[in-house]
Structure formats: structure tokens, C-alpha cells
Amino acid sequence: MFCSEIIETKTTGMNKKSIFYSLLAALLLCCCKPTTRHGESQSKAESTDSVTTGTASKQTANTAAQIYAKQQIPVLCYHRIEDGKKGDYTVSKATFTSHMKVLADSGYHSVLPGQLYDYLVYNKSLPAKPVLITFDDSRAEHAAVAAPVMEKYGFRGVFFIMTITxxxxxxxxxxxxxxxxxxGHTVGLHSWDHTMVTKYKEAADWQKEVAEPKKKLETITGKPVEYWAYPNGVFNHAGAQELSKYFKLSFSLSTKRDSVVPLQTVRRIIVPECSPQSLLKSMRKNF
Structure with missing residues (x-):
């Protein structure tokens, strides 16, 4: 309705005083009505929306105690995948394949460290029956054997690299x-030459084993390197605190977590040569 139409409607059967106030109200209504959101008016509106959205989307991170109290998820650690070898750190190609198959058949979904971080810190949801599948030591068969098998079942893993190799x-x-x-896999760092964190005493040690290898690995992948696996799975409190300056998450082995820096002491279990059902049993037992 145009302003003139509003005025005409309001004047019917009214005295002069009423007409005056009606006219004033109508003029205020027309003149003060917001303009269409183009140009400057649109920019201001978008700016306001942006501020409101930004405020609403801000998330409060969990405290260390809250992170420590959250349910752990199974994190598997493989080393060698090779036929004809024996040892706690070696599984055959057939065994590895059977492990991936039983995980898929049992309804497990692989998750990546970024998802785990968001779950621990911001309470983001994870898929049903999550599992994190990791590999240490940069072995050639990780790319040639493990990755294709995982991808066959729709899984993605985390490969921790010793950059000296x-x-x-x-x-x-x-x-x-x-x-x-x-x-779509995640590449993390496993130090330069597998020296344990507990032996890093000087600033130069951190540069050699962490800072410089991290930078070089990022150049290779074209992505940030945000995750670390402790050589031999060994850490101490001081080392874990220092690593928080470089990484979102750090992964140990079966050692008890540090309650002060739980993000830097995420537990894993080493997967040995074992049957698929033994793997599932171990996962239930340890997590």
C-alpha cells in the first residue's frame, strides 16, 4: 500500500486533530520503513548477520579433565605387514586383510585424528563403532599393501613418518x-630418526626431531602435519607438554594417559599376528 492510500483511508470520518496524528503516523511509517537490502543497507544487514552467526557458532573447548573423562575409542597400531616374518610388530598380508574385513563386517567405521580431536575437545559426534587405524615407521608396504586394502573397505588410516627414511x-x-x-589418509610425524622424546634435552633436539621434520613433511604432503606418534610409544610429562605446541594430538602405546595433557597422550594398542576375532576381543578389552 502506498503512503497516499494509507492517508486517504485514515481521513474518512475523522476530525482535524485525528487527521493530523494519522498523517504524522503514516509519514513516519513510510519514511522509517527499512529499504531493500541492496548497497549499503545490504552490507550492514549482512554484517549484523555475520556477527550474530559468528557468536552463535563459537564453541567452548572442553577442559583437560573433561577430555580425560571422555570414552576412549579403539586406536590400532600396525608396523610391518610382511609375509614370512615373525614378531610382535609383524602381521602377514593375509592377516591384515582379514583384520580389515572383520572390522567392516562388524560395523566399524574408520575415523581420522581430526574427527577424534573434535570429539574430545568439542563433543562432536563420531560414527557408530569408530576405530582409528594407524601405522608407524614409514614402511613401503603401508602404501603398497595396507592403503589399498583399507580403501577397498572404505577405510582411511593415519601414517606416521620417520623422515630419515x-x-x-x-x-x-x-x-x-x-x-x-x-x-584422503592422514600423514603424521614419527620424529626424524626414532629417538624417544624423553631424550630431547636441548632446544636443538626439538628442532632436529620435531620442528624441521614437520616442516619438510608438510612440504611433501601440501597439508598441515598436526599429529604425532611417540617413538617406541614412550613419553614423559615434560615432553607431552612441549608437543602440545606443535600438534593437536599425540599418540602413545598402551601407557597410561597423562591427565594434565590427555590430548598429547592418546592410547593405542599394537596389533600382532592374531585372528580377526582375537583382534575384536582385544579392542573390547582395551577400550
């Missing part, structure tokens, strides 16, 4: 590492 016999090439990142 680049392009060496039995270890991944830089191209394979980059390929894993491109395929």
Missing part, C-alpha cells in the same frame, strides 16, 4: 607419502 629401501618414497595424503 625418505626414499630408502623398504621405506616409502616421498611420492608415496604425498599419494596417501591425496587419497
Amino acid at each position: 625418505y626414499d630408502k629401501k623398504n621405506y616409502m618414497t616421498k611420492e608415496q607419502i604425498a599419494g596417501l595424503a591425496k587419497a
